[in-house]
Amino acid sequence: MIPITVCADWNVAVFGLGLSGIAAARALALGGAKVVAWDDNEPARAKANEAGVLVALPEEWDWSALNALVLSPGVPLTHPKPHVIVEQARAAGVEVIGDTELFCRERRHQGLPGKVVAITGTNGKSTTSALTAHLLSTAGRDTALGGNIGKAVLDLPPFAAERHYVLEYSSFQIDLTPGLDADVSVLLNVQPDHLDRHGTLENYAAIKARIFNRLGAAQCGVIGVDSDLTRRLAEHWPFAAARKVVSTAHPVSDGVYVHDGLLFEALGGVVEAPISLHGIPALRGAHNWENAAAAYAAARALGLSRETIIEGLRSFPGLAHRMEEVGRLDRVAFINDSKATNADAAARALACFDPIFWIVGGRAKEGGLAGLDAYYPRVAKAYLIGEAAEDFAHQLDGHVGYERCGTLENAVAAASRDALRSAARAPVVLLSPACASYDQFPNFAERGEAFRRLVAAHEGVSMREAIAA
Incomplete structure (x- = not known):
């Protein structure tokens, strides 16, 4: 678990007691915060009690004393209308954040140890996250995978200089992470989805694009260009970070592309020898070629050799419930x-x-x-x-x-x-x-x-x- 020492002596409320909510409450308490929590679901409250989390009705909270509300990503923040708990927090001037924001703040508080890869997209983000973690592990890197996949982000091992965190972000999580920063950020694609929670496709796309907001010049953004919205973003790249594009539709001059199951890496227009993705059951189909291209680009940005990546691609077991x-x-x-x-x-x-x-x-x-x-x-x-x-x-x-x-x-x-x-x-x-x-x-x-x-x-x-x- 990652203790959240940056919030020591704070009064923090946690609303939503799934895996991420209970982890947030425990990590805050471990770091010295005073925590109160609630969930509308009785079994969730019971699990939180078993984990030692103080559960109390929101009507009993002292809003004037709270420093933050940590909200489950499943609770409506804006659309179709904010949950009543969000409205109460805003009326009291209490900031509303997620467990992933706590992760980012604690990492900055500790001097940005290790490396972080942040991955999002309408489709493919889970496979790309798991594949990226697999490539890093195959290379012998100390790697932790979590966020919107597997473990809650605060249930991952504590920060360490050599540790790599591969984090999958949903749009709901990005919306609750204004301080999101990473060494490599990946946006695969944007297609209509979750419009009931974000209002419009444009708003949804803008939230996804925040994955790049805090990238500095020494960092890298990897962006898929096979969907219209991400292609336009790539064409007018407004971020300081280096940009690598990935595609399964056409060649690119600086990035990674796949044609007919062959993966090509292009650096300044110079194209390396192709890598065949044929015969890898977990990477079957054009959509998985996009995932492979993005994971390859992220791994290269973190210094992995082509040979090590090829080994990792071939040994990737895939994910349950994905083809x-x-x-x-x-x-x-x-x-x-x-x-x-x-x-x-x-x-x-x-x-x-x-x-x-x-x-x-x-x-x-x-x-x-x-x-x-x-x-x-x-x-x-x-x-x-x-x-x-x-x-x-x-x-x-x-x-x-x-x-x-x-x-x-x-x-x-x-x-x-x-x-x-x-x-x-x-x-x-x-x-x-x-x-x-x-x-x-x-x-x-x-x-x-x-x-x-x-x-x-x-x-x-x-x-x-x-x-x-």
Whole structure:
């Protein structure tokens, strides 16, 4: 854990007691702050109590004595309207920050020890973060991975001169981290997402771009240029830091690009020999090529050799719930892409397989399946689940055959049946929902684990029984 000594003797309130909230409360107390906390969810409060956190109703807080409110990133800060606790803090003149801001302040307080890589983007940030950490670890660097992936940032090991922190940032976390600074900052892409929390696409993009705000001349910004908003930002780079661009769409003169699975590094227009990404299961598809290019650029900015990076790329195991093969039944592969919670993310998986028996649905985001038309010829049939089923049936009607399944269990059974009956050489049952999970599951990970269990149950069924089901 990282003790937050910069807030010693402060009075701090923590609202939201998930993993990051409990870690923030404990780290503040360990550093000498007086902490009070609350969560509207009773089980969360119970866990905080077990961890030794003082829990008290906000009505009992002395706002006049508070120095800061540490807010969970899941609590609305601005849109559709600020949570009442945010309004109370602002009325009392109390700053509202996140656990990631505490991390940045403590690091500055200690003289900026170690190195920090900050990574964000609408899609791909988890894989890029995990891959970057893997490359550093493969090179023998002392590496800690956390933030929006894995451990809460304050649950990571304390600052040390040789330690590298690879931190995934959501837009919600960036919004709560005005002092965000890093040695290497990465912005992969910006696509419509979380507009209910940020109001407009422009505001969402501006928040993502804050990942670069405090970069100095000795630091590096890595930016993907395959989405319109990030390309415009790269063209008019307003930051002091060096800039490296990554692309899977076209060559670049100073950065990293991938063409047909071959990764090229260009330095001042001079292009190094390509590195093949073919045959690396965890880096399959153009979207993972973008992730690989960004991680490569970040690793090079931190001084890793090409040879060490190549070794790390080839040994990367990938992440659960991101185009993860979780089983096979005869010729049929079952792919868990539960992390695809919007259409753009689902497109990346749909581009990688053919034919696809596609399990899709959940709680739809704005736009639904818009933009996926080009991939419909790859889809043998769709299996609709969750709240979005009726709306998606209308969107797919006349383009893709579909079956309303309601639940994931029904969808896996139906998709398995049809895939096994298919004459195709390598059919794929793909869970890539293009939706949030909240209508039927607490999060995408729970949805993915449920899929894994259902596939395991089907693997135990004989092919004849599966086809007859």
